[in-house]
Amino acid sequence: MSTAPMIEVAGLKKVFGDHTVLRSVDLTVAPGEVVALIGPSGSGKSTLLRCLNLLVVPDGGAVRVGARSFRFGEGASLPGTGEMAKFRAATGMVFQQFNLFPHMSALANVMEGPVTVRRMAKPQAEALARNLLAKVGLADKVEQYPSRLSGGQKQRVAIARALAMEPAVMLFDEATSALDPELVGEVLGVMQSLAAEGMTMVIVTHEIAFAREVADRVVFLRDGVILEDGPARQVIDAPREEATRAFLSHFHRQREN
Secondary structure, three states, X not given: OOOOOOEEEEEXXXXXXXXXXXXXXXXXXXXXXXXXXXXXOOOOHHHHHHHHOOOXXXXXXXXXXXXXXXXXXXXXXXXXXXXXXHHHHOEEEEOOOOOOOOOOOHHHHHHHHXXXXXXXXXXXXXXXXXXXXXXXXXXXXXXXXXXXXXXXXXXXXXXXXXXOOOOOEEEEXXXXXXXXXXXXXXXXXXXHHHHHOOOEEEEEOOOHHHHHHHOOEEEEEXXXXXXXXXXXXXXXXXXXXXXXXXXXXXXXXXXXX
């Protein structure tokens, strides 16, 4: 395993109006590592994740994914559209909402990125898309349109679509929070398989049991600051910080009931 981190964030700052969302955040993620970001609503988890692929442009600090890095803040020039597109291509992003094209089949949704962005020949893109849909358990749904799919199936198409760009890193922003409880497991199962294959992943989640089982590390944020960062089971079972203990206490109570 390479010793250089796959993701490196240094002094990251983000302000919306008069509200500082991220306060000098430092984070590294090794190749093949799975990091879960947890914390109360408004703690900066999703903003941090979106800064990793520049969907949100930071106001200070630096972000590196693979070989590409950018600095932000005073004296730094913002990356151009082309540079940003190349940077984003290295990160696959899966959101709460599925954002599928409603007028396209599952197959066409997954093919779209490789054909239009990567300029892949259609037969090659179709073969890739079929393989990825099979990988997420949807080989029998390739011709279905989103309106005919369950929420869990739509989210699995969204994961296949992100994987079709062959990213170095996968980012998941509360990927199961919009799903009915009975559909959560099928999406978490796909994420668990990706982790087992060695995909570098950063996951914003409230699925604490999943984070404990699948993540290598858990990072706890509150008020835009990382308060605790350590091995997943240690942070979840025996957190050092009082704020982490308070946040996790109701999850532990749910597990006991």
